[in-house]
Amino acid sequence: MNLYIHLETVARELDSKLLLAxxxxxxxxxxxxxxxxxxxxxxxxxxxxxxxxxxKSLTPSRVKIKKHKEIINKGCKITSMDEEGGLxxxxxxxxxxxxxxxxxxxQASAVFTWGPEDYKSLKKYYPNYRSKFHMTGSxxxxxxxxxxxxxxxxxxxxxxxxFLLIPSNFGAGLAVLxxxxxxxxxxxxxxxxxxxxLKKTFIKRESEQFKLIxxxxxxxxxxxxxxxxYHIILRPHPAESVETWKILLDQYPNVSVIRDDGVSSWIKxxxxxxxxxxxxxxxxxxxxxxxxxxxxxxxxxxxxxxxDLGQKVTSLDExxxxxxxxxxxxxxxxxxxxxxxxxPKILQKKLFIDEKEIAALxxxxxxxxxxxxxxxxxxxxxxxxxxxxxxxxxxxRNLFLSNPKNFKFPPFEREKVLTKIYELIxxxxxxxxxxxxxxxxxxxxxxxx
Numbered sequence: 001m002n003l004y005i006h007l008e009t010v011a012r013e014l015d016s017k018l019l020l021a022x023x024x025x026x027x028x029x030x031x032x033x034x035x036x037x038x039x040x041x042x043x044x045x046x047x048x049x050x051x052x053x054x055x056k057s058l059t060p061s062r063v064k065i066k067k068h069k070e071i072i073n074k075g076c077k078i079t080s081m082d083e084e085g086g087l088x089x090x091x092x093x094x095x096x097x098x099x100x101x102x103x104x105x106x107q108a109s110a111v112f113t114w115g116p117e118d119y120k121s122l123k124k125y126y127p128n129y130r131s132k133f134h135m136t137g138s139x140x141x142x143x144x145x146x147x148x149x150x151x152x153x154x155x156x157x158x159x160x161x162x163f164l165l166i167p168s169n170f171g172a173g174l175a176v177l178x179x180x181x182x183x184x185x186x187x188x189x190x191x192x193x194x195x196x197x198l199k200k201t202f203i204k205r206e207s208e209q210f211k212l213i214x215x216x217x218x219x220x221x222x223x224x225x226x227x228x229x230y231h232i233i234l235r236p237h238p239a240e241s242v243e244t245w246k247i248l249l250d251q252y253p254n255v256s257v258i259r260d261d262g263v264s265s266w267i268k269x270x271x272x273x274x275x276x277x278x279x280x281x282x283x284x285x286x287x288x289x290x291x292x293x294x295x296x297x298x299x300x301x302x303x304x305x306x307x308d309l310g311q312k313v314t315s316l317d318e319x320x321x322x323x324x325x326x327x328x329x330x331x332x333x334x335x336x337x338x339x340x341x342x343x344p345k346i347l348q349k350k351l352f353i354d355e356k357e358i359a360a361l362x363x364x365x366x367x368x369x370x371x372x373x374x375x376x377x378x379x380x381x382x383x384x385x386x387x388x389x390x391x392x393x394x395x396x397r398n399l400f401l402s403n404p405k406n407f408k409f410p411p412f413e414r415e416k417v418l419t420k421i422y423e424l425i426x427x428x429x430x431x432x433x434x435x436x437x438x439x440x441x442x443x444x445x446x447x448x449x
Contacts, residue, residue, distance in 0.1 A: 001371045002051025002379065003031040004039045004076075009408040011238040013056070013083060015151075015262045016139040018420055019360045020054075025446040026430045027364060030379065034443040035409055038388070040067060043074040047384045049377040050075030052367050056083040058108060060101025061190045068107045077370060081112040081138065081363075087279050087350055088169075088303035092121035098195065105129045109370050112136045112363055115352040134366050137352040137359035143264060144286045145353065151423050152265040162330065163231040164323060165270035166220065167263060167280035169303075172209035174240040176407045179206070205301045212276060215296040217248060219274075222316045223323065224252040230327055233258055235266060235280075238408055261416075272326045274319075275310065277303030282351075285309050285344050290326045294319055308346060381437070381445060388440040411441035421446070 003024050005017050014033075021031040032039065032048075036055065042048035053071050058064075058080045068078055086095035095118065105111070105126055111133050113119040119135040143151065168174070175182060183202070191198055224232060232255045236245050245257040258266075267273065267283050272290040275281055284291050293310030295302070313319045343353055354362070421436055433449040 001029045001376045002049055003029050004051050004053045005033045006036045006055040007033050008056050009238045015143055019139050019142060019424055021446045022424050023360050024364055025434050025448060026432045028448060030447040032445055038443050040071060042384055043071060047387055049379050051375050052077050052079060054079045058100050058104035059189055060104045065103050072107060075374060077109040078107055079110040080108055085114050087282055088277055088306040090305050092118045096121045096125045108132060110134055110366050114138050115350045117349040135352050136362035139360040141351055142358040142360055144283050148427060151427060152268045161231045162271045163233045164272055164274055165233050165266050166274045167235045167278045168240055169237050169278040170209050170213050172206050174244050176239060176241050208299055208301055219294060219316060219319055220255060223320060224255050226320055235259055271330045272323060277306050281306045281309040292322055385439040388443060409442060412438060414438055
């Protein structure tokens with residue numbers, strides 16, 4: 001069967017979608033990981049035969065509905081798991097009405113959920129499509145478990161000091177896209193049409209995030225000046241500008257701004273996590289890492305669940321004392337705690353984890369249950385690859401490089417991706433020989449040899 005997996009944000013999704021692709025290929029399917037533009041253009045030009053197109057959301061905008069209709073008219077089936085997840089707040093009702101709609105659910109053949117909360121909420125709001133919802137859990141969460149602990153090892157050899165990880169999720173003035181561009185994204189996605197009050201809320205939230213940035217910069221300065229025993233790693237969100245963060249922090253020699261690789265490798269090696277409202281706290285809780293939530297003021301728009309996972313502190317002196325205590329405890333024990341085998345109680349509604357079968361395999365089985373002979377016709381990969389090369393040459397000649405602002409999906413780092421694939425094959429104990437080929441700088445094909 002042909003499986004076309006949409007990858008939007010490399011830093012967030014690459015590892016989990018490699019996991020899906022490798023398991024799919026080992027079961028005899030031919031799998032592409034690429035951006036939606038490449039997949040949809042390949043189908044439009046009849047360079048790709050019908051298959052299952054797995055996308056990252058079902059937001060009911062006219063643009064998305066039109067795109068899905070074109071894909072379905074080519075004989076494909078659409079499935080989805082919302083990569084936003086709604087993980088940082090309690091409840092899923094807001095996400096259920098903003099990220100899904102009757103029209104996009106009608107177009108989808110299957111929808112995968114992270115856990116009991118989104119599964120129940122979607123069934124409540126869209127009872128006509130309840131048979132399409134599958135509580136598989138997420139392949140991203142698979143990689144947070146003990147089985148994949150070795151996958152994240154030996155990633156940060158260059159650091160010769162213990163480090164405190166600060167994952168950023170602030171946006172606002174740190175975002176790569178301007179305020180105008182972010183407002184336009186919401187306008188095109190018709191969020192303002194569906195939720196008229198969102199404009200006012202959006203501006204208020206932006207203002208609050210600016211304030212939070214200022215407090216965190218002050219906290220980083222305080223910790224940096226008072227400490228010489230450990231390093232501080234600031235990891236920007238995929239939508240934030242690394243360059244802006246570096247300018248803000250370049251005067252502190254024991255602070256580094258790094259966004260290399262998946263965040264899980266940094267969580268595993270950090271002695272503690274300092275955050276406010278970041279999904280990283282969920283991963284860190286499974287890695288049994290000490291989590292500190294810095295809440296220097298009462299926020300109107302707090303990300304409650306993520307913040308409740310940490311030990312809350314409200315002042316600079318309290319923050320330093322808390323981190324110093326964790327650091328000293330670590331030096332005494334000289335051991336990192338292992339990944340948690342059980343799900344923390346606060347996350348049991350959010351995440352479904354089946355210790356007997358990983359989510360990626362559950363998703364593959366659903367795809368196989370809705371598959372057909374029509375979706376399994378082999379592609380001419382040489383022809384498709386040649387077309388992608390021509391497109392690249394045409395764009396370069398016209399000085400129109402493919403999406404110059406595609407900060408979410410930079411070109412694949414080929415050696416790094418192949419290393420990841422090898423590690424996953426080894427962990428999964430896959431015996432089948434797989435062929436991995438880069439059809440372009442943003443399109444990867446994985447299939448049996």
